[in-house]
Ligand SMILES: [Zn+2]
């Protein structure tokens with residue numbers, strides 16, 4: 001349960017003249033309301049008049065008098081629909097969670113809301129250069145997996161990645177990232193192939209972006225999250 005409008009009740013910016021003449025649609029936008037996602041397509045709407053109503057979006061129902069007495073598509077139902085269209089509130093089946101690295105909000109399947117999620121920016125991409133927090137080694141991301149560190153065995157060791165001694169300080173439910181070490185100079189072709197086949201698995205939190213790389217300015221805007 002995440003309130004995506006943590007700052008409290010707000011009104012939405014009016015649209016340019018699009019012929020939104022219906023008074024309920026106008027009030028849905030202009031009045032100060034706070035929408036909270038409850039899951040299962042249910043939303044709590046705190047109205048400008050400090051009443052709290054519950055909207056079942058898929059069922060098209062609301063607990064307010066306007067809907068209960070007149071059966072109309074009230075301003076609360078409309079407000080929820082508008083917020084979803086504008087990306088302010090997650091659609092039914094989705095939940096808003098914070099990116100584990102930068103705290104920006106991402107909408108994820110509500111069944112996976114308890115797992116670790118990263119925003120599009122922080123999700124590591126193949127070829128990204130990252131630093132191993134434990135050793136300071138520079139590594140190259142091969143791929144980010146959807147498996148957890150406590151689900152994957154370390155090859156040749158009788159433990160999972162999460163249980164491996166140097167990984168114990170990182171969350172056991174971190175996603176596993178496969179990385180390569182940069183190519184050492186002077187490798188023969190057959191050694192090069194072997195090098196590329198050797199992938200190492202790390203919990204996501206053990207890897208960080210390099211400090212202020214001079215040639216990748218887009219990465220330098222981000223504060224380190226420790
Ligand atoms: Zn209503």
Ligand SMILES: [Zn+2]
Pocket residue numbers: 099100101102103104118119120121122123
């Ligand atoms: Zn992020």
